[in-house]
Amino acid sequence: MAEWRALADVAVRPLPGRAFLAAGAASADHANFHREVLHWQASFRARAGDTWALHFEDAARFAAALYGAWHAGKTVVLPGDALTGTQARLRTRVDGFVGDWIESDMPAPDHAPDADAAMVALDADTTRLVVFTSGSTGEPVAIEKRLRQLDAEVHALEAALGTPLDGVAVHGTVSHQHIYGLLFRVLWPLAAGRAIVSRAFFPEDLLAAMDGQDAVLIASPAHLKRLPAQLSWASLHGKLRAVFSSGGALPAEAAHEVARLLGVPPTEILGSSETGGIAWRRWETEVPVWHPLPGVEWRVQDGVLEVHSHHLSGDAWWRSQDRAEADAAGGFRLLGRADRIVKVEERRVSLDALERQIETHPAVKDARVLLLGGARSALAAVVAMADGVPVPADAASRRALSQSLSRHLAATQDAVTRPRRWRFVVALPSNAQGKVTEAALTALFRPERPEPHWTLRESGRAHVDLLLDASLAVFDGHFTQAAILPGVAQLDWAVQFAREAFAMPPSFLRMEALKFQRVARPGDLIRLDLDWQAERGTLVFRYTSVHGAHASGRVVFADGE
Template sequence: MSEWIPLHLLLQSARPGRTVGALDGAALDHAALLARARRWQAAFAAAEGRDWALYFEDSLAFAAALLGAWSAGKRVYLPGDDLPGTLQALRPHVDGFVGDVDPCWQPLHAAPATDIPATGVVLDPHACRLVVFTSGSTGQPAAIEKRLDQLGSEVEALQQAFGALLAGAQVHGTVSHQHIYGLLFRVLWPLAAGRAIQPRRFFHEDLVAALAAAPSVLVATPAHLKRLPPQLDWAGARGQLRAVFSSGGPLPAQAAADVREVLGIAPIEVFGSSETGGIAWRRCADDAPAWQPLPGVQWRIDDGQLAVASAHLAQGGWWRSEDRAEASPDGGFRLLGRADRIVKIEERRVSLGALEQALCRDAGVAEAQVLVLPGTREQLAAVIVPSDPALAQAGDAERRAFIGRLTALLAQGHDAVTRPRRWRLVAALPVNAQGKPTQALLQALFQKTLPSPQWLACDAATARVQLVLEPDLGAFEGHFPEVAVLPGVAQLDWAIRLGREAFDLPPRFLRMDALKFHHVARPHDVLMLQLDWDAARGVLGFRFSSDHGIHASGKVLFADAD
């Protein structure tokens, strides 16, 4: 078993023979990791500003940059992804970006390997800071600052609880280290314990082979574990797996049973949050046992809600969570749903969790998420994953019958005001990079981007379609805050999309010609779209009009693929 190294001493001196993982296809030992961290330390020391955003695909490349930033006195921000919108929102809060981001962000690069002294560094556990973001599963993502001493306390608790299971195991994961769960389980804990870190992989043949190659631990989320492909040959992996961890949300009982069947091992669920760190754990062997606190974590029930105290918290004292809970006879606790998921609809208190539990009692429902849709009149909506995947793509009649059955089920305990009024059937819940369904992703399912087209005429060269501008169209949101106006870019997008439905347009967009916007279009307007296709010239002409006159017109030129 490798020697345990506290996180603040990782850069103190190289440990001969200590492998930390594979980087760029080659084994990386502790000395090489320290050398990379020193190159980053030199780069950060020469860079102005305290706050830097790190985004890396490879966990060991990330680890070297993180340690280098800390040793240079920088505070590190971890964006959950590298989407332009995410980085743009982070831009006012950081001095620069590092890692696998687009060159337009002018990322900082590690210093050359020459002339960098091989001196040890002891990190200050209280001065080294990291900012992570909540997943946004219950609202907008929030920034949470963590100190190195908090992170160190948590990995020591994990080692005390599970270290004996993982001796000699290499770490594979399907969750990103850009989130607190992946950061702890796939980077910081393995570095401290001397476990080899493997590149991020997903569920396919390569992962099956990798898990079978050596003693392994799999770090995953419920979203990933629910999609284990049973048709693959997992026999080799079953002989090598030491543990399967799941966190980031509740693991359904059926998914836990599937993991036991496919991988031959009961998954270990870890419960916690970005704010609190790890709180408790349970092994899903036969049923859903009570949660047992991690070492060093105290808990109690305050007015029906779980409160915790531990060295993982940013401040001393007790933290009262939004999780409703009750004590169990075995000394643990059971979770009863989120207190912050009790909402008011037309002055009526509604538990979203209770609605989801009621829906899941129907055998045809694999998963359910209930949310509040904002607007001048808030209303409940439900996103359902049917047990039969084909139902998500079934015809209107079959879908209406299924939703009617669920509505009747809810009517046994909920009146019309406190039941969902809008429904979506999907093959799988939309999830973010951490495998969690967020409010933004769920709400997007109900934001129509194109009105339902009513085709009035269509032949090889012309088409006419009527579009009713409903107020809840997503195109109205965010463009003109003072008044709802249909933006021109939406009209152009609709013309092209509907043009492709009406005609066999070439695949390559060339340019726009004669584009003009005459009058604004607003909610409740009824637009008439005239489309004219000149196949010989590759020109699609369009014109939007209504009782108010012409709104927009222009031409779009297309060409065959190169």
């Protein structure tokens, strides 16, 4: 704790000689970081407008731009991505865009700092940041944070969890554009003087980056559940000090497998964009209890968890939708969501209870149940298959499995309270923060794309057959006179299916040689040929059918941070 600094002082008092990024990165120490902040500060001061949207894949550039904006008196808006649609939605609430946007008002600092300008500590009450919820049930909601709230939270994290982390390099698979990654990969390391390492997108890159280092890993359940067991994770044993997970529940089976592979039990963080961090638990026992972070008060009212802390924007108690019970050890256990009770034909159904029952079937690993709207509401279930159990490939197999699952539920659920519609997947759809969103689940029942039938999957080549059913949502409203497969859908499908077949960089760079030669209509069986040229970061795709060539092109990707 000797090198600890308040977040308000991070850019004011650089730590001479102290590593900021891992060896080989462009910005090597806090002194260089301090200079970059001064450049950004001068550039922001030269611009009118109080509110700016920041998006950088690179953590070092992001941190310098963030503090430069803050020291220039700007409010920073932190979207989860830099997509065109996101930029369009933000135009009415921000004065400019900085970073990796298609249209950036300031991609890099372009003003030299005033040599005589003195940098003073930030005002913890007036320095502000806007983050967004994950939007799991709709549009993301903006949440304003003051620096005082963020500072209280990193102090709490250090007090509860920082003791074994002296001298570590902070590695991660999550984005700093969301509150969890922002705190754990940027703000907490800056306050504690720990080295920040660029984000890793693939397990092989993560292993290579951590090998031989004293390290900590910041990850999500989506990443931790999919660690390839064949990689030599044992090389990290004794060096990897901690593994953190947040953004969703980490299943017990996955938590214990992480401990076995990585040599350290994962630590889960409970919290949200609204509340900040609430509690933590470490998987050293079969099912550990949650321990509140220092300074966080909690209580159970009417069976529901309520919290009060300096991480919140006000003094009122915040009521969650988590059912909870106190534990004799002084912590608490979560019992599922209180707001997941739905009515089906006047019958009350607990979606949590239904999911737990489905998950006891030997063919099931994960399950999510939702209520589909419409003229007559119906329960629907998305099922991720257990390890070694293939996703049923044809209608007859899917029907047999859904009937088996329905019989499995019959002992405790009647026909009204059992799912009527089923979808079977390798893994539940999740966003970048590892959260399974209702929008993604619903889309499986009104799919934007056809079900793939893979005929070839190799390291750099894949072929997939796609039957264009007339019920696909992409046929709705695009052409008034005839249903035609839109070109934008063909491009999107090529990228989506390629990501399922190959390990590809996350960032889209450009399109090349795009041609649309023949329309595709409902009822057509089209073949998509994919050629991934990893050394060039280029995906070549081609759609054909018995009618001939439909479309082709190249898509170029770039490594992100």
